[in-house]
Amino acid sequence: MLDERKLDVLRAIVEDYVATHEPVGSKTLVDRHNLGVSPATVRNDMAALEEEGYITQPHTSAGRIPTDAGYRLFVDKLSTVKPLSGAEKKAISTFLAGAVDLDDVVRRTVRLLAQITRQVAIVQYPTLTRSTVRHIEVVTMSPRRLLLVLITSTGRVEQRIVETLEDVSDQLVVDLRSKLNAALTGQRLTDAATTLAGLPDSFGPGDRPLVAAIVTTLMEAFTVEGEHRIAVGGAANLTRYGDDFERNVKPVLEALEEHVILLKLLGEATHPQTLTVRIGHENPYEELATTSVVAAGYGSRSETLATLGIVGPTHMDYPSTMGAVRAVARYVSQILADS
Template identity: 35%
Template sequence: MGNRAKKVLHAVVTEYLGSGEAVGSKTITRRYNFDVSPATVRSVMGELEELGLLRHPHASAGRVPTERGLRYYVDSLLRVRGLSGAEKEGIQNHFVGASDVGDVVERARDVLREMSHLTVVVQAPRIDSDTISHLEFVKLREDQLLAVIATSAGNVQNKAVQIDFSLESGELERINNYLRELVAGRTLAEIRARVAAELEDERTRHDQVKARALGLASVAVPEHHRASLIVDGQSNILSVAESVDGARTLLRALEEKEFILKLLDRTLQAPGICVFIGAEANLADLTDVSVVTAPYGEENRPVGTIGVIGPSRINYAKVISLVDFTADVITKALPKL
């Protein structure tokens, strides 16, 4: 695509995102200082339409971007607007005094909803993908232990475990010492795999402490843990949607949280910001929708995702910066808890 065509497409998308109306060649020529006539701009717009980047709405002389046009704009033409110092400080101040992981997630949800005026989705930290920092068994009764599992993101889970054997003096301490080495720096998924492999090892059967430690770990370590989802700000959809029918469809899709979780699972595997436009989001066959997400947590081991959902006509330059910075603040807040 030539430079003139890129400039015209950028201008059309910018106007459309601001007004929601079809954009004509005269508007482009007048507002964007093109040194060519409206007829020339109109001709370029026609070429962009043939490429599938613009379309002609019914009963309108102007054009609007297609999903493909918006995709090209976001990928190749958009200049992301960095947040101001005051905006960054406002977001950071929201997290001052956060007491635990749940508190951090709720504050992130609130600040992103207030600043984006869109619907916010937060995938709470997934303990499966989080590094385990502590696994210990505490004696409750002769036949019962309490398993305490803590993660680097601040998640803590307790589980009562029944035992059918008597612990010898100092045996529980030896079990905990062995497990401390076993879990160090590993995720729950990795620990489950390691425990299964060790239990299959013939040598384990001849080591009582090791066998009991692995047996306890296999019971205490939870199976696959489905991340919880927080959705907030649904009322914002009513104020930004292009139509009432579109708003209703999107609200129904948000009720089917499985759609959202599958989408966020995809973004958890991708580095940095993800932008889904229209059908890319795969949200109940919706087309007038956009989703902007970012993972949070360690760079190589993200534990959750935060993002916003709105119509395809959102302020991408601002929203991308908001989501990206908020995810970064969450990442920095988690280890301090």
């Protein structure tokens, strides 16, 4: 374990390197930071930090830069996550509150995260398997064509068209709408599919084939393919990685094309608003060893619906980035709870 003085030196090195992207020397630390010790003591502390693997010297006669272990210790020892200003909080609240539906919430969130953090933002859509049925609407488009609309507790909307071989009476549409909502409202989508299977039996023999066809279509909406959808924004921020395209930028660009990789990078949030930080080689893909991921779950107070976060270089501003990700996750959770 490092003593508090060496931790102060490490913090100073991380902060300076994040700000300048240049190796940090002992003279710079003494000049810029009120460490309360002599230059010789700072040099000794830096030697100890290097021996412990928290900082390294990129080349001879250069200053030092943090290692993944150094960043990890810095993050773990953060006493506070930098809070957003009142103006930033108001801007986030206003921007997200203007969303008209779930897709709009996700689009606004990913754009907002990318702008605030100046990193690549990733937002996972709430999964259907964790949603409950809020309402089912049945709309007559023509005598032989119906529109089914499924609205979930997370605000997700799925629409399906049903073509029938015979005319559908207005009374059957009314009965179908009533029985669907009475049987399914409040149920998890995974349970609702089982309930749906028995629905045709509650109708008269003449209507059962038609109701069965509608139920089949509705079940498809409950088990929609591409369940794990994500939105990505801020790819232009990759230009801040530096000039080493092949090593730093190209692997991230390739990862952005593979949603499965991005979902694994975000990880599985176990509780709403729980913040996780993966640094460098802690990520599951060696190709992304120069990146860090800051992610948080969002959802109701008791259940996480999905995850959002950012991918950026290991030399990111962790206190500000962690504060922004956590704040946005809280606002999105509140919007979904109120919708």
